[in-house]
Amino acid sequence: MTTTETAQKLPLHDIHEQAGARFGPFAGWSMPITYPLGVMKEHLHVREKAGLFDISHMKLFAISGPGAVALIARACPFEPGEMTPSQARLTFFLDDKAGIRDDLIVTRLGDTRFMIVANAGNAAADEAHLRALAADFDAEIEPLERVFLALQGPQAEAALNRAGVATDGLYFMHGREPKPDWFVSRSGYTGEDGFEIGLPETDARALVARLTSDDDVEWIGLAARDSLRLEAGLCLHGQDISAETTPVEAALLWAVPKPVRETGDFVGAEALRAAIMAGAAQKRVGLKPEGRQPVRAGATLYAQDGSVAGRVTSGGFGPSAGHPVAMGYVNVDLARAGTQLAAEVRGTRVPVAVHALPFTPHRYLRG
Amino acid sequence: MTKTYFTDDHEWIRVEGDIATVGITDYAQEQLGDLVFVDLPEVGATLAKGDTAVVVESVKAASDVYAPADGEVTGVNDTLSAEPGLINTAATGDGWLWKMKLADAGQLDGLMDETAYNAMIG
Structure with missing residues (x-):
């Protein structure tokens, strides 16, 4: 209370x-x-x-000024200069190890104006990070009330x-x-x-x-x-993704355009290129528990030979799916849809199958 | 003659002779929200006071329901396996959880009656 x-x-x-x-x-x-x-x-x-x-609780930041494009290109792994006005995309702030500090939506509002939507829990850290980077650019950061x-x-x-x-x-x-x-x-x-x-x-x-x-x-x-x-298979920062996970293992590399992966000069670029080269040991997947019992965040996942296969990062019941739904990280050789695993729940092993994400189809209206 | 007791953990215990029927209160189900799964004990299982007897799971979280006294499980509400929402619609009736044979009914002394419980939840 x-x-x-x-x-x-x-x-x-x-x-x-x-x-x-x-x-x-x-x-x-x-x-x-x-x-x-x-x-x-x-x-x-x-x-x-x-x-x-x-x-x-989520925070809006307006970024404007002649250096806005360059600042965002430094802060995020994509090319903001290639966005058409009104276009938005999912991106990240990465740290030097390519860990995900936060996931964000960046919208281009004009030639030199962008909107960033940041997660509540990371808003203060995001602002400090952005301001530190902005010292080298002619851009203004305005947290909006x-x-x-x-x-x-x-x-x-x-x-x-x-x-x-x-x-x-x-x-x-x-x-x-x-x-x-x-x-x-x-x-x-x-x-x-x-x-x-x-x-x-x-x-x-x-x-x-x-x-x-x-x-x-x-x-x-x-x-x-x-x-x-x-x-919908969407990540909650601090649970499914964090500074401990890179976009490679989080299966979010699609948000980083190929040329940017190769030559981009964003924070974490070197580490991200290394992570791509090395490949991830684990990968984020959907998980469908058998039966009605939900499998929650924190549960350990086991392979059929009894070895540890990974962990659940989000889990609950899917009212539209009509069954429990979860996501988590598993060793890459066990990441294929249909792979049978088991989750430990209160001392018993619940059968869980690796499942494609999303569980319910996206119904976005694309232009 | 039946007597109903209530615990601080928002459980009700209806006692007839040495058999107690246990469930969660209407207040508790309201706090938990829509229930989607109930993990019931085995009939014949021995429970000690304070043991987790049942786990009820809402969309969001799992919550323990404790044994209010020592005893042996004599029945469980199997209907809940297919219809966990019964706890939301009839917490103190058809949504009961388990029945147990009390080893010592005296362990229930000191629990609240309905008036005291209602005063506690305000």
Whole structure:
């Protein structure tokens, strides 16, 4: 309880309280974990209609100035100069060992302006890291005070339009600033079509009032956000990826364009090239436990000969999949889909099969 | 004559003679959220007070349910294997977890009655 009380409150805390949210601590914030609908129905509602998430714990940084492209090319393993305005991509801050300090979404808003969305738990470290790098570049880093909302699900676009926010011409992994202090992108962390909207608190209160009066929209808490992203095969930093994992073993090398892998001068470049050359000993995979018993983060995985095969980094029940779902790291020779393993749960071995990710198909709207 | 006790850990124990039926309270199921799996003990298993008798798993987490007293498991609610959500909809009725033969009913002395329990959860 004390952690919840000392945790920082979201700007819209009162609205969540009125909506009957149950709160819990996450990354220093008191977050709505579930609403009266409950995690199962909240999860399914997102896949069927539209779910509204308050993700204001995440941090938006605007990067602007003549050196913005060069700064981001130094900070992240991709070529920001090749992005067209409004284009967004998943990328990372790597450390000198190519460990993932944080995973980020970077959106190009103009020739010399970008938006970075960072994870809550890493926001302070990300800002310090970026500022240290920025000393060598003519670029300004502006942490933004915004309410950050996500509206996710097949009805998200229609509901957002009904609430007065235009989405025309906006496709998956694109974003724009439709008016001062607003940032709207077609993105999310559920595997569904959807939007993320950063906006000032006053505007947010008005938008939330319109959205929550829409029959297709329900508030969705952090518990369902976690089960949705796990079914969608998406990583939670600090759990599935961390400074201890490189993009190679995390199976996220697709986010680093080939020419950048070869010649890019980003932080961690040498270590990443070495990691690619050496190949990973373990690889991140999906895991499907047999039966109904969930296999949770931290469980050890065993090969059929009884040797240790790896570990589970996220696990729970997938309401849309209809069975337990998990992901984790296994030795590369055991990473092929269908490989039979066992997870140790409370002293007993639960059969687990390596499974392709995602568990539920992505339904992004691409241009 | 039946008597119902409540523990600090949000379990209820309904005692008839030397047989106790154990479940979790409505407050507990509400805190846990939608349950998706219940790990039940074997009939005939011997439990000591404080042992983990059952593990209930929600979408997000696993929680232990402790034996409130020493005894032997005489029955388990098998319906929960297919329908763990019964605990959410009927925590104090059809969502019971296990029955046990109490070795010493006196171990339950000092547990709360319903009024005291309701006062505790506020």
